[in-house]
Amino acid sequence: xxxxxxxxxxxxxxxxxxxxxxxxxxxxxxxxxxxxxxxxxxxxxxxxxxxxxxxxxxxxxxxxxxxxxxxxxxxxxxxxxxxxxxxxxxxxxxxxxxxxxxxxxxxxxxxxxxxxxxxxxxxxxxxxxxxxxxxxxxxxxxxxxxxxxxxxxxxxxxxxxxxxxxxxxxxxxxxxxxxxxxxxxxxxxxxxxxxxxxxxxxxxxxxxxxxxxxxxxxxxxxxxxxxxxxxxxxxxxxxxxxxxxxxxxxxxxxxxxxxxxxxxxxxxxxxxxxxxxxxxxxxxxxxxxxxxxxxxxxxxxxxxxxxxxxxxxxxxxxxxxxxxxxxxxxxxxxxxxxxxxxxxxxxxxxxxxxxxxxxxxxxxxxxxxxxxxxxxxxxxxxxxxxxxxxxxxxxxxxxxxxxxxxxxxxxx
Amino acid sequence: xxxxxxxxxxxxxxxxxxxxxxxxxxxxxxxxxxxxxxxxxxxxxxxxxxxxxxxxxxxxxxxxxxxxxxxxxxxxxxxxxxxxxxxxxxxxxxxxxxxxxxxxxxxxxxxxxxxxxxxxxxxxxxxxxxxxxxxxxxxxxxxxxxxxxxxxxxxxxxxxxxxxxxxxxxxxxxxxxxxxxxxxxxxxxxxxxxxxxxxxxxxxxxxxxxxxxxxxxxxxxxxxxxxxxxxxxxxxxxxxxxxxxxxxxxxxxxxxxxxxxxxxxxxxxxxxxxxxxxxxxxxxxxxxxxxxxxxxx
Numbered sequence: 001x002x003x004x005x006x007x008x009x010x011x012x013x014x015x016x017x018x019x020x021x022x023x024x025x026x027x028x029x030x031x032x033x034x035x036x037x038x039x040x041x042x043x044x045x046x047x048x049x050x051x052x053x054x055x056x057x058x059x060x061x062x063x064x065x066x067x068x069x070x071x072x073x074x075x076x077x078x079x080x081x082x083x084x085x086x087x088x089x090x091x092x093x094x095x096x097x098x099x100x101x102x103x104x105x106x107x108x109x110x111x112x113x114x115x116x117x118x119x120x121x122x123x124x125x126x127x128x129x130x131x132x133x134x135x136x137x138x139x140x141x142x143x144x145x146x147x148x149x150x151x152x153x154x155x156x157x158x159x160x161x162x163x164x165x166x167x168x169x170x171x172x173x174x175x176x177x178x179x180x181x182x183x184x185x186x187x188x189x190x191x192x193x194x195x196x197x198x199x200x201x202x203x204x205x206x207x208x209x210x211x212x213x214x215x216x217x218x219x220x221x222x223x224x225x226x227x228x229x230x231x232x233x234x235x236x237x238x239x240x241x242x243x244x245x246x247x248x249x250x251x252x253x254x255x256x257x258x259x260x261x262x263x264x265x266x267x268x269x270x271x272x273x274x275x276x277x278x279x280x281x282x283x284x285x286x287x288x289x290x291x292x293x294x295x296x297x298x299x300x301x302x303x304x305x306x307x308x309x310x311x312x313x314x315x316x317x318x319x320x321x322x323x324x325x326x327x328x329x330x331x332x333x334x335x336x337x338x339x340x341x342x343x344x345x346x347x348x349x350x351x352x353x354x355x356x357x358x359x360x361x362x363x364x365x366x367x368x369x370x371x372x373x374x375x376x377x378x379x380x381x382x383x384x385x386x387x388x389x390x391x392x393x394x395x396x397x398x399x400x401x402x403x404x405x406x407x408x409x410x411x412x
Numbered sequence: 413x414x415x416x417x418x419x420x421x422x423x424x425x426x427x428x429x430x431x432x433x434x435x436x437x438x439x440x441x442x443x444x445x446x447x448x449x450x451x452x453x454x455x456x457x458x459x460x461x462x463x464x465x466x467x468x469x470x471x472x473x474x475x476x477x478x479x480x481x482x483x484x485x486x487x488x489x490x491x492x493x494x495x496x497x498x499x500x501x502x503x504x505x506x507x508x509x510x511x512x513x514x515x516x517x518x519x520x521x522x523x524x525x526x527x528x529x530x531x532x533x534x535x536x537x538x539x540x541x542x543x544x545x546x547x548x549x550x551x552x553x554x555x556x557x558x559x560x561x562x563x564x565x566x567x568x569x570x571x572x573x574x575x576x577x578x579x580x581x582x583x584x585x586x587x588x589x590x591x592x593x594x595x596x597x598x599x600x601x602x603x604x605x606x607x608x609x610x611x612x613x614x615x616x617x618x619x620x621x622x623x624x625x626x627x628x629x630x631x632x633x634x635x636x637x638x639x640x641x642x643x644x645x646x647x648x649x650x651x652x653x654x655x656x657x658x659x660x661x662x663x664x665x666x667x668x669x670x671x672x673x674x675x676x677x678x679x680x681x682x683x684x685x686x687x688x689x690x691x692x693x694x695x696x697x698x699x700x701x702x703x704x705x706x707x708x709x
Contacts, residue, residue: 066673073460073672073675077461095675096460099461186656187653243546243567245653376675377459377670377676379674380670380673380676381478381674384478384479387654388480388659391655391657391658391659392656392659410474
């Protein structure tokens with residue numbers, strides 16, 4: 001009796017499986033989008049992909065990219081690849097591609113004319129290795145934003161600053177009102193990212209490129225960069241009482257008016273949105289710290305590991321197309337607070353900050369970011385240096401600059 | 413029967429030998445093989461994936477000029493010496509006190525051993541909260557009226573390693589106590605009686621008679637503590653993740669970070685080889701004294 005039941009159940013499941021559309025497959029997608037705003041954005045991708053008849057299996061890994069990437073890489077190199085995975089496009093997945101573990105998307109890209117729709121062009125260049133395209137860029141993220149809490153400045157009785165220098169000048173007033181002037185979370189990448197932003201804003205685009213692209217160690221030890229270190233010293237003093245670790249906790253200090261501001265990428269915008277705040281009224285954003293309005297074309301991209309399963313490979317193509325679809329692009333980027341990778345989409349719903357970003361993008365004021373210029377190894381050394389610099393008040397600016405120049409000298 | 417030759421030595425206890433083949437293979441291939449492979453590749457410039465391009469001692473040169481590695485070594489030394497001394501002293505004292513035929517001995521033993529049932533991650537998180545200046549010990553004492561009381565080791569670069577040490581001792585001394593207690597119970601009751609007859613004070617009996625007799629227990633304990641010290645990693649990750657800045661970094665974390673975050677296997681291998689070397693430096697003289705010395709007797 002029981003035996004018969006089981007056979008019947010098995011037969012039923014088998015029949016169900018064959019009944020579905022031929023191309024449908026479950027595709028596991030790994031990413032590190034776990035904060036409130038990010039999760040809402042990634043749900044848009046999942047919805048669009050599920051609508052194609054396939055199934056998005058969410059593989060979110062908490063703890064930001066630094067924690068997630070080793071897990072993703074060890075799964076791919078260990079022979080248990082997922083269907084698709086997020087990386088920051090640039091050099092993070094370079095070696096995986098060179099080892100032949102990633103899928104070549106050139107055919108699909110030619111068919112769908114990616115080179116024509118993706119803008120700026122440098123995005124696709126970061127996905128290209130030896131003339132072949134290996135990833136789908138999904139958004140443009142720029143680090144160079146200063147987020148200010150209007151309420152905090154009102155409480156301190158000073159006008160909301162229009163650039164970094166005014167902000168530094170306003171710091172004592174904030175402190176007097178019991179407000180933390182600048183929030184920098186304890187995760188190492190936050191300190192190192194904040195320095196890179198200062199390098200691009202205070203030093204200027206040329207200085208940034210000379211250090212990170214040409215890797216000119218002598219220049220990095222010189223007076224131009226010394227000015228940037230002076231600014232970093234200001235930032236360190238302003239941030240010295242931050243007692244939080246994660247970036248979104250630091251953003252939350254700004255949202256609640258406990259901190260005056262934060263240097264953080266445009267992903268922070270999603271947090272303001274989730275908290276129901278309005279750009280211009282509740283918070284102010286200054287691209288390029290108000291000094292050098294340029295946007296870096298870093299961002300997120302999806303890479304597709306080479307799979308043996310034909311059905312899943314097919315689903316990978318569907319996913320790649322879905323990610324670049326104009327409708328998905330708009331829905332995703334509005335929630336994420338990032339800029340879409342194609343210029344032909346309608347972004348009427350964008351808020352003030354996003355519009356500022358889009359304007360800068362339209363003007364073509366773009367520059368590459370560290371993910372594209374430096375290896376992970378150099379990035380990690382930089383993180384070690386700046387997390388120490390921000391946490392240790394007795395480390396001198398000269399010593400930090402000397403060590404920075406050493407890292408630049410050995411960078412690859 | 414008596415004519416049969418002496419059986420071949422190789423086939424004696426054949427079943428036992430066959431049964432131990434898997435373990436011997438595991439030891440050779442996984443432990444020894446893995447170690448040799450790691451040391452070998454530490455002389456290459458392997459990045460994300462291992463590759464055979466030799467660069468001599470460059471990785472080691474870089475390692476020893478990296479401030480973070482030097483901080484890690486310093487932390488491990490402080491943590492190691494203090495945790496060794498304190499676990500042994502506290503563990504032995506607790507055991508000696510429990511050995512006084514007190515009431516509710518089982519209850520106390522359970523209480524002291526309980527923290528050991530928690531993983532280092534949980535221990536780390538618990539102590540992260542306890543040492544948090546706003547919610548933990550400092551907050552409680554301040555709310556009792558001592559406004560200027562300050563105890564925030566995890567947020568102070570110069571003493572952060574002691575904050576980690578406290579958590580480690582809380583977690584680990586229970587086990588040491590149990591080992592010591594077992595050792596104390598192994599001492600013959602007659603020894604105590606003899607000492608009492610001779611009028612030797614209790615503390616002297618412990619110091620000059622009991623402790624020397626407990627030598628095997630001490631050696632086991634020492635090995636357990638030492639291996640816990642060298643591999644300390646999860647506690648640091650849970651409590652401070654190396655912060656503030658790089659003030660509480662430890663070697664094992666350096667290895668992990670450089671192998672996986674920085675995608676620089678060569679550097680990670682070089683660091684882990686240095687860790688192996690430090691263990692060897694400790695173990696070899698000890699093993700020589702322990703096993704080599706017996707032949708002389």
